Amino acid sequence: MTVPASSVALGDPAVRAAFREWLLRIADDELAIGHRHAEWTGVGPDIESDVAMSSIAQEELGHARLLYEQIAGEAPGAVDRLAFGRPPSEFRNAVLLEQPNQGWEFSITRLALYEAFESVRFGLLARSGQEPVAALAATLAREERYHGLFAATWLERLAGASVDAGGRVQAALDVAWPYALGFFETTDADGVLLRAGLVSDSAERQRDVWEAAVRPLLERCALTPPVAEPRLGGRRGVHTPALGEMHAAMTEVWASDPEARW
């Protein structure tokens, strides 16, 4: 029986830890944006978009669950403990995703930027050679395609609706863009994964691919990304106060009785 090269790589504890960190980032990203999107349920701009955004939120939370399962295993309560039992400083999500919704235009702008990134990242994970995660990534990417379509369709119409609306979307982009550059924040884990051949593109290359996807959409919307330094921290557990507030709301029920069976 031949052992895939990537399994050999995971035999190295440093590589295994780095891969775990990467999965945790992805899962935490999905949990954070899924929770924020769930906050639109019942207060979306129209009933159809409310249902659609809620469904997207549910799918993101579902993706988070599947990815946490890859890290924590399927023992009862393991996924919930990983998702809700950690303090905010142990979360590895990009800081963009913990920001409050602020307005529909911000949530849509953020979703458009995030989905383009997800597409790049799930592509890398699908090519990581790590089963069953690689196959899972390819499956999840299918659902993300609609999320991106929903975001782009809304963004184009919002940005072009009126001068006022265009200005508000541009303002949302001005806020979101520097945070979005934080998607590509690196830690030691990134170098380890690159050297082990589990991730084929450097963070710089990933950002180039992402920008090549995002900029044409923004141009179609007559939106201009600001020139700004990336807002980093999330990948190292350094978060904005927004995560503390979100974390308290998100974990409230679970923390009331961590041993309860739901």
Place this chain on the structure above:
Amino acid sequence: MTPRGVEAARRTEAPWVRTLEAADGVWAVFLQARRRDAHVHVGDVHAPDAEMALVLAKENYARRDPCVSLWVVPARAIRGTASDAADMFEPATDKSYRFGGSYRQQQRVYRGGYSAGPTEDDR
């Protein structure tokens, strides 16, 4: 008004023809569950254009049950028979000889699953 326009207007004014009473931006959604099935009306969405109508219809009507294709049509473009004209569909004489309810073979052909022998359904 062009002759064609006159003709169209006169036709929609026939007492048994109705235009759907729908607000601006209402799109009727038709869902096809499997290839070769008919597209079936499942509901409406509000949207400024067809693309947005399709995007919203996908998540509102196709997130649970099977779907391979969606159609959206401006609800106002739909012409129908008036509900008080329903009696024109009532048969005056026994037409049971026209019923084709037991022609399962035809359904199989429509679905592309044609097979010569009997299937589980037939037993």
